[in-house]
Amino acid sequence: MAAVEFIKDLCTPALIIDLDQMKRNAEGMLERFHTLGVQLRPHMKTHKTLECADIMTGGSRRCIVVSTLAEAAFYADNGYDDILYAYPLPFDKVERCAELSERLSLFQVMVDNHLALQELKKRPLKQGQVWKVWMKLDCDNGRAGVPHCDPAALQLALEIWDTSGVELMGIYAHCGNTYACQGEQQIKAVAQDTTKIVLQFMEKLEAAGIKGVKSSIGSTPSCSQPVPDMALLSEVHPGNYIFYDVQQSLIGSCSLEDVAVRVLTRVIGHYPHRNQLLVDCGWTALSHDGGGRLPTGYAIIEGHPELKLLSMTQEHGRVEPISGKLDFKQFPLGSLLTLMPYHACATAMMHPVYFVHSKGKIIDTWKPTRGW
Amino acid sequence: MAAVEFIKDLCTPALIIDLDQMKRNAEGMLERFHTLGVQLRPHMKTHKTLECADIMTGGSRRCIVVSTLAEAAFYADNGYDDILYAYPLPFDKVERCAELSERLSLFQVMVDNHLALQELKKRPLKQGQVWKVWMKLDCDNGRAGVPHCDPAALQLALEIWDTSGVELMGIYAHCGNTYACQGEQQIKAVAQDTTKIVLQFMEKLEAAGIKGVKSSIGSTPSCSQPVPDMALLSEVHPGNYIFYDVQQSLIGSCSLEDVAVRVLTRVIGHYPHRNQLLVDCGWTALSHDGGGRLPTGYAIIEGHPELKLLSMTQEHGRVEPISGKLDFKQFPLGSLLTLMPYHACATAMMHPVYFVHSKGKIIDTWKPTRGW
Structure with missing residues (x-):
């Protein structure tokens, strides 16, 4: 097909993206968390392109989160680093994760159970490198993660902390329960709850002697309508905001x-x-x-x-x-x-x-x- | 990723296809219509692969139907011919259709309205070639096609027949209404109705002096549970049967x-x-x-x-x-x-x-x- 100059001449159906609006969405989110003093770790799952990732990371090509290992490899192959594979560690992909860990300066995996940690121990990284691990905490979202009220959560964090060859990088929560919200007030209530739960968990970690560990929550609604307490977190990880959609407008994330x-x-x-x-x-x-x-x-x-x-x-x-x-x-x-x-x-x-x-x-x- | 020898070692999620079962499905359909003396024109939309197409065409690489022009070009580029692009002719793709028509010995398009025919007339094919056109008849399926009871149906067929640079190849009906069936009896009733309507329309064409035109109906349920009258058709065009699925088993197309x-x-x-x-x-x-x-x-x-x-x-x-x-x-x-x-x-x-x-x-x- 010959190169097409205008939208109206595209063969249909076609997915079209308004670059100017997309940049406004990206800049809005970058600014919002720059102001709050919180690191933005944008999620790549919505678009899975290099170009969009460049815009979302402000050109740094650093500090992203992905939901598939194919994405992780794609970005790693294209000069990205500081990649968090925020998915309950799949045992069939440990070797591929190890290779990425050995190749990048900061490839990070996520676990929410004891057996996953055992899998990492079975595959020590070469040349003294250590596995960089986030622990997933379920703050009433009900998908993955150790339930925040379960004593197993603190136990697992301590176990990761104490395991040699493994470094506990942070605590990660997805507030996907914001997707059931309608309007700013409801979103902020969930964002506040999730933030509070994570910060309380960070205090428990401190009390148990675990220090210097990051905290991250995310979802497009909560990061589009943040609460002031989110300034106390280390990171946030929204993704859909780069495009937004009708669902997000109904939730109250955007117009x-x-x-x-x-x-x-x-x-x-x-x-x-x-x-x-x-x-x-x-x-x-x-x-x-x-x-x-x-x-x-x-x-x-x-x-x-x-x-x-x-x-x-x-x-x-x-x-x-x-x-x-x-x-x-x-x-x-x-x-x-x-x-x-x-x-x-x-x-x-x-x-x-x-x-x-x-x-x-x-x-x-x-x-x-x-x-x- | 290294080549994997067994299903159990695949990284997940993964789509797996049982080649032996797939061949049985393909052979079953080929035999069924060979026995009835009806040409099978398998639909590629379910799988969109070369390998599956080879199996469905019994290795001939001829006589297929596609639902996108990307499929048409893909198969044309790989030695396939006698391709029917069974989609209401999209005006933005007329030039691409013309190029395929000029390149293949038998590239066929489908129309269900007068204006589409005008679009074909505006773009005569080179070197005396003619557009090969099927007319879509809606036999109570309610998606595309001229309603069979509308006098416009016969008028359009006559207009195609009378247009120079255009050849009326056949009458095409999709009995998608079989998807609302449950069990062999209901499927056969819809198959019988659609066949009857198409055959009656063929009689009208004959009476109006239009001869040598093909008739084709299709859908996986109707072609999996055909009625004897389908032997009077020229062609059938099912597609999903190569894989089948839970929906087809609930309809009664397969177990x-x-x-x-x-x-x-x-x-x-x-x-x-x-x-x-x-x-x-x-x-x-x-x-x-x-x-x-x-x-x-x-x-x-x-x-x-x-x-x-x-x-x-x-x-x-x-x-x-x-x-x-x-x-x-x-x-x-x-x-x-x-x-x-x-x-x-x-x-x-x-x-x-x-x-x-x-x-x-x-x-x-x-x-x-x-x-x-």
Whole structure:
């Protein structure tokens, strides 16, 4: 395909990113935590590109968090360092983690159980290097982590601290429970709870003689609406904010104007007998995330609050008015519609290439890494 | 990563394909329609690989259907011909379609409206070649196609027939409404209806002087449970049958034993306080398709009908018993679970590589094409 100059000329479906908005989102987050005196460790999972990572790290290529080892290797291969693989240590990947630890100055893994620590001990690093380990604490999020109220949490931290060949780097909590929030107040309440729990745990560590250990919490809602106590943490690790999405706007992390990502689609069918348009965006281009529960279905159709993306199959999307009769003349065959995705991470995952624009002019194409 | 010899040694999550079962599925479909005297035009959308296409075409590399132009180009670049791009002609891709038409001996497009035909006329093919066009008929499926009961259907067929530079190749119907069926009887009823409607339309064409035009219907359920009248069609175009999946077994297209695809995952967390396991399969490895509505959640966990894949985030899956207390000793950290996906097309789409095995021994890795 020849190089395309403008959004309107792209073959659809296409994931388009507004570079200016994306930079504003990145700078906003960098500034917010610079002001609070807290290190920002941005998460790469939403986009998985080098270019976006450069923007999120302010060009430093240091201090990132990833959710797959494929991402870790991709960034390591491209000059990144100080990478935290924030995932309950998978036993099948210990050797690959060891190789990254031996190669980078600061590759960090995460554990939330005693057996994972045993796996690290079984594979000592070469040339006197030590495993750099974060412990995951579950602060009422209920995914991974040792429950904060379980005595096993302090025990595990002490065990990591006391193990030779292993260094306890920090305590890590994901406040994914902010995703159930609505509005700034609820987000701040969860952010406050998580911060308080982590800081109390840090005090327990100090009391047990563990010092110089970092504390980190994260999630896009909590880091978009931080509470003052978060200034007492060492780090935060949000990710989705680089793009934002409809879900984040509903939670209260951002406004719809902050959303930097869209799926561009074209009208490919007129079916007046069922009052529907067909568009060339199926779940391969948007994902099923959100389950179609928005009043506008699976996405917001920009500039058309009267329309609903009712359903999708692999490569087709059905669009109809929320009520009343569709004026088909308004949507000629071949005309463009712009979808604001419910969940940017899920939508970006469906695309092998992202089209980056500034004011409608395509200025770059970015290729994400994939796999595990 | 070093080459892996056995399934059990793969890094997870991983999409694994049972080559022997896949070949049985392909041979079953080839034989079924060879016996009926109907041409099989297998759909590539489920897998999008060269290797699978070779098996589905019995090695001929001819007579396939694709749902994206990226697939069409991928197969054309690799020696395939007689490719039907069975998608309502997208106006932004006419030039790319023209190039494929000029390059292959039999590249075929699909239209369901008058304006699409005008787009083809605006771009005559070089050296006296003609556009090879199928017309899509909607036989009560309600996605794309001219409704069969609309007089516009015959009008459009006549217009294609009468247009110079364009050849009417056939009438194409997708009986996607079989996806709402339960059991052989319901599937056969839809297959019979669709066949009847298409054959009646063929009679109308004949009466209007249009002869030598093909008829094709398709969907995995209808082609897995065909009715005798389908012998009167020219072609069929199922796709999902190469892998099958839980959805197809629920519809009645196959039994669970026929499903050739799995997602391999490992236990990465034990959380007795909430009676849950964590596994390393999130929606990036399985997709959200099916919405978790199975009694076992988002997938069937092979050999463990007592377990439910309750929820997924990007890289994590929560597993709990359908009832009662989990025996964690049965599922040590690092141990493998095997997920049978709800929808093979959606799950395959999430993987940049498929691991192909025979009786647990990895014999190949296949890479699908992506994008549009």
